Amino acid sequence: MLYSAFPEGRQALVDAVALQGFTAVAEALEAVPAEPLLRLRAYLDFAAARPRLYEAMFTLPSGLRFGAGRGPEPLRRAFAAVQAAFPGTDATRAEVAWALVHGLATLQAGGRLPRSRARARLQQAHRLLTSP
Structure with missing residues (x-):
């Protein structure tokens, strides 16, 4: 049984899958x-190409925590890749960038936004996040 590889139970399995996802999204962003604009597009492309993994990363309950430089290395690495494109005096700008692109990815994956405007949304997100 799969759970036997995770003596801590189902939550440990979900967290392990999510950590693999954060490693993969970090690699996609770092590439x-x-x-x-390139980092936003890479994030959206990752979410669209790997919808079940993305779901495991964000939708399933997880014990993984973000923020303030804490959390496992794959989460810190993925956030650092976002922060490299959206630097600031603190992490707020990167947090907002991640939240915005995550919202777009989630709504697009659920079919709640028209595909025909995906490019326009990406460009609008870029403008919002990079305007002074």
Whole structure:
């Protein structure tokens, strides 16, 4: 049985899958230059290409925590890739960028936003996040 590999139970399995997802999203973000539009697009492309993994990362209950430089290395690495494109005096700008692109990814995956405007949404998100 799969759970036997995780003596801590189902939650440990979900967290392990989520951590693999954060490693993969970090790799996808790091594969493009730290230019905001490219990182936003890479994030959305990752979420669209791996919808079940993305769901495990964010929708299933998890004991993983974000923020303030805490959490497992894959989460810190993924956040650092976002922060490299959206630097600021603190992590707030990167947090907002992640929240915005996550919202777009989630709504797009659920079919709640028209595909025909995906590019326009990406460009609008870029403008919102990079305007002074």
